[in-house]
Amino acid sequence: MQGLASVLAGMPLAALLIGPDARIASANDAACDMMGQGIVGRHFLTALRQPDVLEAIEATLRDHARRKTGYQISEAGRDSSFEVHVAYVETDSTRGVLVSFEDMTEREQAAQMRRDFVANVSHELRTPLTALMGFIETLQGPARRDEKAIDRFLGIMQTEAARMERLVRDLLSLSRVEGEERVRPREAVDLSEVIGSVVYMLRPLARESGTELIFEGGEGMQAPGNADQLQQVFTNLIENAIKYGGAENRITITLDRHPKDATLRMPAVVARVRDTGPGIDPLHIPRLTERFYRVDTHRSREMGGTGLGLAIVKHIVNRHRGRLRISSTPGEGSEFTVILPRWIA
Amino acid sequence: MQGLASVLAGMPLAALLIGPDARIASANDAACDMMGQGIVGRHFLTALRQPDVLEAIEATLRDHARRKTGYQISEAGRDSSFEVHVAYVETDSTRGVLVSFEDMTEREQAAQMRRDFVANVSHELRTPLTALMGFIETLQGPARRDEKAIDRFLGIMQTEAARMERLVRDLLSLSRVEGEERVRPREAVDLSEVIGSVVYMLRPLARESGTELIFEGGEGMQAPGNADQLQQVFTNLIENAIKYGGAENRITITLDRHPKDATLRMPAVVARVRDTGPGIDPLHIPRLTERFYRVDTHRSREMGGTGLGLAIVKHIVNRHRGRLRISSTPGEGSEFTVILPRWIA
Incomplete structure (x- = not known):
């Protein structure tokens, strides 16, 4: 019997075997994570409580025919749904019903x-x-x-x-x-130049809204990238900082090199766009990069926002194998950080 | 050994076991369909020819660690791609490397x-x-x-x-x-009434384009359905027949009952929309219900078509657990047939 456990462990889905005595004879880690750690040895009725699955198992124990059914779990507010495959199996050392859960x-x-x-x-x-x-x-x-x-x-x-x-x-x-997204860009892009040109283009918009725009740039700030896409990232971030930063806003853009970044675990270039605007309620931060998610729909529309800007930023950063971090203190301002792998010549 | 075959057979994915002698000891039907019927007994190198998979298997045979890699096949113009899971397994009677293919x-x-x-x-x-x-x-x-x-x-x-x-x-x-689409509509809808009202609404359009529109209706033509959606089905079909049927077009709409329809294998109501227009090249027919697929893009746009009409028809018919059939003889006309389960009181 313990032999079969090794086969179940090798399967890329949650699976368990029910013996002819209707007890769970073996279950792999994924199945234990789903159904509970103590399920091996228990009667299957007490471990798998959903009628459709129970009926299918009972029927297959009886007639040995294959069956398919569904299984849903809801845990910590997250719904998962599975297609359940029920099949009779018989090996040299054991027999029973194999139940496997395909995650849909x-x-x-x-x-x-x-x-x-x-x-x-x-x-x-x-x-x-x-x-x-x-x-x-x-x-x-x-x-x-x-x-x-x-x-x-x-x-x-x-x-x-x-x-x-x-x-x-x-x-x-x-x-x-x-x-x-799966095709990693491989040109060397100088972030100092990219951000410099974005700042140059957005200066008139900043002036109009009374925003101070500070960027100093630096040497050796290259990342493997696509220049047009990185330009779009910083255009979106700085434009947002201008539009939503309110009056007397000061935007500081900095560029740093990390010899070994803690997140990427490799040499990185870190660009920060910080404003002194009203900030963002922490409630909204995890959802800001969702398509069409808006903190204030009316205001975003008024500003000409499409609700897609930060989703585009996130996908471009992902494509560059980088990370986007957003932090904010309401009343003090927000900071958008883009961490990109550094170009190694 | 033959015991394990039964476990592989019970798994809902293509899977095979490679023994310590590097030969395929067992493979389930799905794996044989993918790799060829004669693979059991062969050296794995000759059955699985993709370098990534071979490397992963060799390494796992050596160090018993789990691995994941990719596998692509292209057959009859169709590409399939798999995530391959490679794991060492050891049972009472056998040991080796279990290779399973998750279809992505x-x-x-x-x-x-x-x-x-x-x-x-x-x-x-x-x-x-x-x-x-x-x-x-x-x-x-x-x-x-x-x-x-x-x-x-x-x-x-x-x-x-x-x-x-x-x-x-x-x-x-x-x-x-x-x-x-998964929620089956359950009201009784009288197709004769639905089509009658569509014909009534479209008569002016037909008259404008010199199209004759013939519909007689009938008794007992009820289907479990959603009246608004079925109205949309026949509006789209009849409107298309008018728009693309050319001059001197005659559209005949018929309704029949089949005590046991060959396709649905149950009592059915069959609605046919037949025109005497220029017809459709058989080349296009299989793709007509794809979104934005058009036989003649320019003409469709000119007629105000969105390229979504037949996709909507197909999905509504699917939701009703029915079938849409399209046939055409270029130069003679086209026929769109909607087969729906009949309402059983």
Whole structure:
């Protein structure tokens, strides 16, 4: 019997064997993690409490035919779902029913995520579209000859169309980055130059909102990367810091080298974008990089945000085998840290 | 040894055992389907030809440590990819290396499909958006005071905005139907009534394009269903038949009862939408229900199609546990058949 335990241990899924005496004769680690450590030796009825699984096992103990059924667990607020395969087995030294659990959670979540994503995109598009259609109709009818109204409406229409265009552009960026996520970029990119050019481009926006923008750069700050994508990372982070940093905001961008970074466990370049804005409630921080997650939907829309900026940042950083860290003290400011492997010539 | 074969047979994935003599001691059906029927007894090097897998097996035969690697096969133009788990096992009667293949194909395809979908949606939106933005700019500038131009442009803008709105609406329909696909609808829906009302609504459109629309209906044509969704099915099918049926088109819609349908193996209601249009090249038929697949992209866009109509039809029919069949003879016409389980009171 103990021999079979080694086979179950070698299987890449939770599995257990129920003997002809209806007791659990063997269970691998994954099965014990799911069902509890003490299950070996117990009657299967007391270990696996879901009627569908129990029925399938009873039937297979009786007629030796294979069966498939489902098993759901909910632990600490997380739902997992399994396809359960029930088969009669007979070896030289033992016989019984092999029950194996194929984890379907990820697949089901992927389907759910896609539906949520489609619903979100549609919703984001619907609002500006409805506005556009309303204005077109108004211009065709009541406002036909009112030049002032025409000018004003066209201005709003442009804003709404531009919002949709940004959304479409961000959707495409995101899907492109996701598609490449497994392909590690291999050019040497100088982060000091990349951030320098982003800062140069965003200076007018910063000036407009009375934001001070400080960046000094440095030598030897190269990472294996894709320059366009890294530019997008820092554009998104610094633009956010300007937009949401409020008045009298001071943004400091620093670049450091770590000979051996604690997170990446290798030489790293660490870029920090720190602002003195109102900060972010810690509640929101873990979800900030989710698509369409927003701390303040109204404010984000008003600022022209698509709800995809930080999701794009996260995926680009992942592709670069780096890490994104977000920390904030409400009332004092926020800090976005990008840790990237350092370029080794 | 033959005992272990029964355990491998009970596993829900392709698996094989390599003995200490480096020969394949046992392999289950799924593994034989993948690697060839004659692999048992052969040296593993000649059966599994991919370097990564061979290396992992050799190393595990040597040091008994677990390993994970990848395995790809490409057969008849279809790529499959597997995560391979390699583990040393030792039972009363045998010992060796257990190699099991977790199929990742579906998961990878799902990710790819999502990216394609996003790219398609973005592309579909971009064209009308660019047009809209162009017209807004023209109206703000050169055409400012040209009333005729304003009227014409507003007309086009309305068409483009309406196209985007249809796309957004179809995206939402599709994601809603997909979300409900496992929940079987249970109301009794009278198909004769549903199709009757669709025909009534579409008669003006048919008249405009010189299409004859024939439907007689019948008694006892009930199916367990969702009336709104079935209405959408027949609206999409009949609207397509009108739009793509050309001039002098005759559309005949029939409803039949099958006491025991050959496909569903139960009493069924069979609805057929037949046109005398130009027909569809058999090449396209298997792909017609894919999202954004179009026989003639330009023509479809011109007709206001979103490329999602038949995908929605397919998912609704799936949800109803029915079947959609498409057949066509180029030059003679096309036939779309919806087979639904019949309502049993």
